[in-house]
Amino acid sequence: MRPSRRTLRGLVIPIVLFIAWEAGSRAGILPMDTMSRPSDIASAAHTGFADGSILLATWETCEAAFTGFAIAAVIGLLAGIVLGLTPRLERIVGPTVDALRPIPAVALIPLALMLFGFGLRMEASVIAFACVWPILIVTIAAVRGIEPRLLEVARALEMSFFARVLKIIVPAALGRIVVGLRLALGIALIVAVTVEIVLNPRGLGHGMMGAQQSLRPELMYAQLLWLALIGWLLNRLTLFLAAHWAGGAIDVDRAGPAL
Amino acid sequence: MTRRLATIAGALAFVALLLGAWQLGALYGAISPIFFPSPVRTLEELAKQVADGRLWQPLGATTMRMLWGWFAASIAGVVIGAAIGLSRTAREYLEPMLEFLRPLPASAVIPVAVSFLGLSTQMSTAVIAFGSIWPVLLAAVHGFATVDPQLAEVSSSLCLTRWQRLWKIALPSAMPDILAGVRVGLGIALILAVVTEMQASLPGLGQNILLAQRSFKSPELYAGVVVLGMLGFIANQLILGIERRLLRWRALPE
């Protein structure tokens, strides 16, 4: 496949920036101790991948992100389906949800630390808290938006509750639910890195902080660029899956990287 | 009317049930009061902080931190977004790079900011501004790029000047996108304010709750979380209010 004109044009500015960066640092205009230079970053990345340290950190970050996301998905989907099907219950629980939702997930970092100590569990719990709201809200809205006649059909066929959920509700609401899940997965990665940067001694966030503190800017930038690449790949992958599974690719990117 | 009252009563009863269970659990030692201080203890702590004025300084510090970074980001985001959105060439060259950078967690630039600016207030403001600019910027690019072609023709046929087109047509038509972006940006600004306070030991609610945890003063920790939740809620409601005012024309009775 030939790269499109769009791709080529998009590459112009990054390439120019990298060349200017390298040249500026070799000419002594840019400070090495904070800016490093692309060639050093490349060799730091090479070493990091060769000795497995970056891959290990990547695994730790992803493990926490996926664990937290999975917990949030189970809770958010189940609660969302139940609340979506019973508006009366939703009206009763709704205000509590509205009160908990604005709490910034990072405010729970100290709490999670107190409960679980350092490690995977505290990180995943903060991630789960951050991810559960978009999934819950979108699922409620998706279930609420199902064509009422479909539900009448289910009732006419005398389906059991679980059959109704599996055969009617989930397929009918899937398109919008996938949007919520996609949003949540993006949030999971962001929160994972944030928790690691603030205090959890594991993963890429901690790796970057450590590189900064030990005055190895090239390693810090190598991990930063790698992280950007992971974020981008995850985004593309979920966009592809969403378009594939849910038919219409509903673009929620405009919502931005909410935490 | 009675149904409405019943719903409100139900909602209150649900909250009361949760808090009551928690209170009783703490009272009878079913859950550890070290980790889960009773709601009453938390509220007492909060009331005490309000009474002796200990709450205001960190609350003000965090709020100002959030607002400054967010404000700078919003202005810059709209201006840069307009420039990119209105020029097809700029979009072709810059959009792929923006798309690559967008999923980058905003907090990931903290180490970079620290190495440039140290553990300082400027570092915090820079990180907040960097993090909260994305939703505004992308929304503005989208909003300015998708001005209805019919409106473009209207402005041509009225011979509007460039400035009039920008000010009277493009900006108002991008406004719904921009306001949505600004609102998301404010949420991010609060999060990054808390994160940078924790990271750089800057005065504010973020540092307070971390210190409370380190000295196992869990009522203080919970009180801080409650205040942060309220701050987030109020900030969001304020922007929603502005949105409702400015976008009155969007939700009108037929």
Place this chain on the structure above:
Amino acid sequence: MIQAPVIEVRTVGMSFGNGTGARAVLTDISFDVVEGAFLCIVGPSGCGKTTLLRLLAGLLRTTTGVIRCHGEPVTVPSRDRAIIFQDYSKALLPWRTVANNVALALEACGVEEPERGAQVSALLRTMGLTRAADQYPSQLSGGMQQRVQIARCLAQRPRILLMDEPFGALDAITRQGLQDEVTRLALELGTTVVFITHDLEEAIYLGDHVIVLAANPGRIVERIEVGIARPRSQLATREDPRFLAHRHRLFDMLQDH
């Protein structure tokens, strides 16, 4: 008495795309419009009539040939030529009230307050919109929205009014009311009108002259002089033997092409 034409269209051709992919939309279009005349252009969908109107407005440039208004070649839009778009719901600014939508045209001309407000209320009165002044376009019916667009165009005091199927999406009664109102206003103000429609009867009822376009590529296949005196009336004019004769001829014409 022979009047100098206000609009001269000379062997105009228009194609989109270039090279082998070029598609001719209009070929060899020539006609004149004299001061104060009401010209209707009628044709099936895809005959390029909307493109022709955009050329007259200066929103598009001709590929070949030339269009002159008051002797000057048309290349860019001018406030002298107001255009009323078919899709009124998109041609109004949804975030401005009716009064402020009309004011937009005056802002473009540099009319300042309080003069602007006075002119706006006069125009709203003319178009029967006074009571809707503070409402937003989305709150109005289609007919009312089209009135707002007409008011905005009148605000720029054009000598030429270009109308692109302005009443196509309206119900019959609203359409007839607006038809009579527009002809009356154009007559009063001495405005030259070029009116695009796909409705034969509308074209004959409104126009002094009717030009018929055929599609693929868009070209003129017939031009008639209606020759029915004004003011016309929805009932009597439409039963006039000349009206019926024109209608028959043009109907057959459009069938053949």
